[in-house]
Amino acid sequence: METEALSGLERFAQTFLNWEVLVKYAPSILAGVGVTVWLSVLIILVGMTLGTLLACLRAYRVGPLSFLIVVFADVFRALPPLVVILLVFFGLPNAGIYLSAFMVLFVVLTLILAAFAEEILWAGITSVDKGQWEAARSTGLGFTQTLGYVILPQAMRLAIPPLTNRAIAITKMTALGTVIGVPDILNQATTAQSFSGNASPLLLAALAYVLLFLPFVIMSRWLERRYSWKKA
Template identity: 40%
Template structure:
């Protein structure tokens, strides 16, 4: 009974639920913003790495390697706490969005590169023989085929980014984890943290299953 009253107190869970829902809304908004900017930036980085001039390729590879290696928490702290020393200040939400987007862009660039390089060279040659400009070839021929390949790993990266939104609590953004931590302190009971874990599970588990479904579907299409 002591365990239940401490970690699964129903009254406290019900009382803290509206607070947790506000945090969930912020978490979803942050995740969506990071995914939109991260995926768009990653596609740009991919094209720069594959088709840009040599100096730009080297700079892009350097960016991708650095931001795939650095922990998101380190980047977030640098943006939120170090940049103000240089006169550049961002809100906690903006800082978290920038940090998550920069990391997701690096991983997305590698996923997209693998997808584009998996397209047979003959597709490019056929488009060139038809006189299609480069950007038309990418838009009409290459990317529609590559997107089918990159959707499973890209979706997996997006799920990971949603989990990493919990790091935004470090810079006092009122996301789900921060709201749960505040509710825990206010009510002197860890039940709100358990409630936050349940909400994370209910929100992310369907996305995890979606990733598995997309991977299985991709395997079936490749085997045909």
């Protein structure tokens, strides 16, 4: 009885923690970590910048422009990312536009992050008291200066926790690149799994994601407490 249980446990270890397989495929998964990290950094930098820019543009309240920004933000918040990724990846070549899988994933996820960032920052901008605008303008600051030096910093404070959560959720979506062949962590792991006939690479990949993202999840928990308004 006892030996059977032991062999069962051994079999489990052989399948999920196979040292030989782990050593053999660790370098390719590490290369995947590089791709995932690089993509995530690019998406956050460009997506956040674009989202902030759009929220600021919306503050000028130019009718048609605001309308276009709202439509953009709504569409990219409503569509499932994988639908957009497949649409762009398989649709554009037939329209004569050729992008690599990496570029497709980068462009799509950046636009999605920009859409969410715009909405979050816009909610922040509108929540800043009107008196702040009036006071700043009466000291002689122009509209753009008021927006940049007075309103945006206050809007940011309110926006930081939801922005962090959204950035984590969207950079996690880099795993969707697997479907179109971006050599990210998940892609390397599924390839390794089918070559080795062993589940260890998948477990290693899951571990890599947890190591990458857990610090940010814990940080978001801390930020939420740090930036929450004092309860009355």
